[in-house]
Amino acid sequence: MAALQTSLFDDAPAPTLTPLAPTRHPLTRGAWVDLQPGWLSGGDEVFDRLQRDVPWQAERRQMYDRVVDVPRLTRFYAEHEPLPHPVITSARDALSAHYADELGEPFATAGLCLYRDGRDSVAWHGDRIGRSREQDTMIAIISLGAERVLALRPRDGGSARRFTLGHGDLVVMGGSCQRTWDHAVPKASGVSGPRISVQLRVRGVR
Numbered sequence: 001m002a003a004l005q006t007s008l009f010d011d012a013p014a015p016t017l018t019p020l021a022p023t024r025h026p027l028t029r030g031a032w033v034d035l036q037p038g039w040l041s042g043g044d045e046v047f048d049r050l051q052r053d054v055p056w057q058a059e060r061r062q063m064y065d066r067v068v069d070v071p072r073l074t075r076f077y078a079e080h081e082p083l084p085h086p087v088i089t090s091a092r093d094a095l096s097a098h099y100a101d102e103l104g105e106p107f108a109t110a111g112l113c114l115y116r117d118g119r120d121s122v123a124w125h126g127d128r129i130g131r132s133r134e135q136d137t138m139i140a141i142i143s144l145g146a147e148r149v150l151a152l153r154p155r156d157g158g159s160a161r162r163f164t165l166g167h168g169d170l171v172v173m174g175g176s177c178q179r180t181w182d183h184a185v186p187k188a189s190g191v192s193g194p195r196i197s198v199q200l201r202v203r204g205v206r
């Protein structure tokens, strides 16, 4: 019965993307981070739907000569695959339009990650599978749910930066960031609630 299916979210405010006006934080070596806290409002409904509907999978990742469990759940949406919430499509299109001149191509794929609590994390890495190994690119992330830190550190040494991402915040890593810096979401002992990260990337970059 349709009425029953929607009733769970009937009282929730509709998800809304506010106009894009991120603040740029330059890093070293032509890397930068754009931030817009609270870009998505009404994200509770989005979080609940994604947590419930996405076919989450345990992640295995090749690291050196071993395959290890990465402590978080993920789901990758390839280009043209239907996305699990319409607001992700709207966000992808708004970001593609906003960054068109600078990026030169649209955002195409969506990687979703579920950090079940503060014990889930992702270790230091750059998204260097594909063209991003040699070329500048952008990775846009919408953060939902529990506040977590996105840490960044230059690969050639130097001091790390930490950006706290809250519910509905947008962060875009750009310029040389994937090649010259690494990033991580460290374990957070005080965090008991879940976080969902939605990462938008261009074709051929992971």
Ligand SMILES: O=C(O)CCC(=O)C(=O)O
Pocket: 111, 113, 122, 127, 141, 150, 183, 184, 185, 197, 199
């Ligand atoms: O959780 C995040 O916001 C970052 C995830 C990430 O860096 C990745 O999956 O490549």
Ligand SMILES: [Fe+2]
Pocket: 125, 126, 127, 183
């Ligand atoms: Fe990453």
